[in-house]
Amino acid sequence: MPSNEAQDLARIKKTLKELLVADLSLEDIKPEExxxxxxxxxxxLGLDSLDAVEIVVILQRKFGLEVKDLENRKDVFYSIDTLAKYIYENKKNIS
Amino acid sequence: MKQVTERKRGNRLGFWFFRTSLKWTGLSGAYGLLYFVCLYYLIFDRTAVSASMAYIQRRFRAFNGIRKYLAVYRLFISQGKSLIDRYYVVSGLGQFDIELRGYDRIKGLLRDSKKGIILLTAHVGNWQVTMTALEKLGKTVYLLMSPEENAAVKNSLNIDSGNEKVKIISPDNFLGGIIEIMKAIDEGSLVSIMGDRSYGHSTSEVALLGDRAYFPHSAFSIAAAARCPVVVLLSAKVSTRKYVVDVSHVMEPRYRSRAKKKEEMEGFVQAYARVLEDYSAEYPYQWFMFHDIWGPENKAAAN
Structure with missing residues (x-):
């Protein structure tokens, strides 16, 4: 894996964890945990379908991804790893 | 999400009987049969009577025992008429006059925003007639509902018919169909969600007909996240050949604090409950609430 790809993925994962904790109001949990x-x-992590709404919004607003591309992509929502990989492969305006 | 299993009523012979009488005798003849069929259910279907009582007891507090049973009977007849009307429309035997209240408002919302709208409906009136009324908006309507499992009901009422403008999102899909709902809103479509039963979803406590009831807040949470409006969608039969469809109650749920999102949504759920309370005051026998939404099992979902 090229080092810049690894760095990008690591940065996306860190951002994702911070956004999940903040936007999903996850209590008693820190991003690094x-x-x-x-x-x-x-x-x-025990998230439910309403948490999925916030994750979709994060993918749209923070990473510029289209919700229509997420239909039938159950695999994307499995873990931070799979979300980050999807964002990396489809990113348009990662901040 | 908790799975809710309910007894299915109606069989092919029964629907054939009503279809035939509708073709031969028209609406009034088919309605006439209902008085006998509903009497059978009133006497022998203890589950259906018991399921109706939670609503009837609260809506008609001053009624004695006999009058409450008569109210259940009227509720059964009213729902029977709704089913017959639905078949009447889908089979092309005729149409109903429809008065659409709030059309300009909903048209304006769709014109001013690229986003779609969540239509928060309830077990009231007649959704087939409602869908006919909404056709003039020229938008695809997605119904969040489980595919009909009763083949007799499905065939007779033309449910899951593949209508291009009415599509179904199953709550059994991954994450309860959330991705499909968000996609539909993003595309500017209408998404219809039942708001008066939790079906195992997280609920908010509301004041309703003098007691504490429990309604799901998911429609408001989705709308707040997607930044789209919630329009309460109600319909009522006002005469043999006329329905009123009401889309005049519009809410814009937003939350200031993500940490207190659920608490902030409660105000909107209560506002929806008040709309339904007003509806039941005007059309007491058209809220087909055959479930104890005041019961403790709903409270469990609130936590």
């Missing part, structure tokens, strides 16, 4: 491979929904 979320594992990259932790399952987001159900088991693991």
């Amino acid at each position: 979320i594992r990259d491979d932790e399952v987001l929904f159900g088991e693991g």
